[in-house]
Amino acid sequence: MLIGDVRLGDLSDKAMTLLRRDRIGFVFQAFNLVPTLTAGENVVLPLTLGGKHPDEAWLAELVRTLGIADRLEHRPAELSGGQQQRVATARALVTRPELIFADEPTGNLDSRSATELLTQIRRAVDEYRQTVIMVTHDPRAAAYADRVLFLADGRVVRELLAPTADLVLDAIRELGAE
Secondary structure: OEEOOEEHHHOOHHHHHHHHHHHEEEEEOOOOOOOOOOHHHHHOHHHHHOOOOOOHHHHHHHHHHOOOHHHOOOOHHHOOHHHHHHHHHHHHHOOOOOEEEEEOOOOOOOHHHHHHHHHHHHHHHHOOOOEEEEEOOOHHHHOOOOEEEEEEOOEEEEEEEOOOHHHHHHHHHHHHHO
């Protein structure tokens, strides 16, 4: 398996750790923010761990487009769920990763916050040319994808290209009837 031009099977444990930190972003349903760090410190954490400084223009664009610029000095407990998820998304994007994994990223969000987050994830693909792999049970979230794969017992059982929420719902109904 390759990520970019790197063959994963050839990497040492240390090299795999560095690849995950520098070239892969993760957005989890549970946010996974460090409670003792401010939102701003959480955003730049992958860079801090790598001994790097953020690209200030990129950081400013991220926090502006995610609507968290005025919340960077707050700790996670002082943020709403939507704000925490946007901080987690900024953290996933701050290194400009080639690949982003999003695991039920809208699961803890209200519909407005979910739409904002999905719009930003879509921008990662369209504007920043990043690949996003999202796991979701939400047909509306799946409709933001270019391609939806349906899994059953660990196997791909159906695929939709250019999905809509209605097409995803229809496919779920059909698969449930089989």
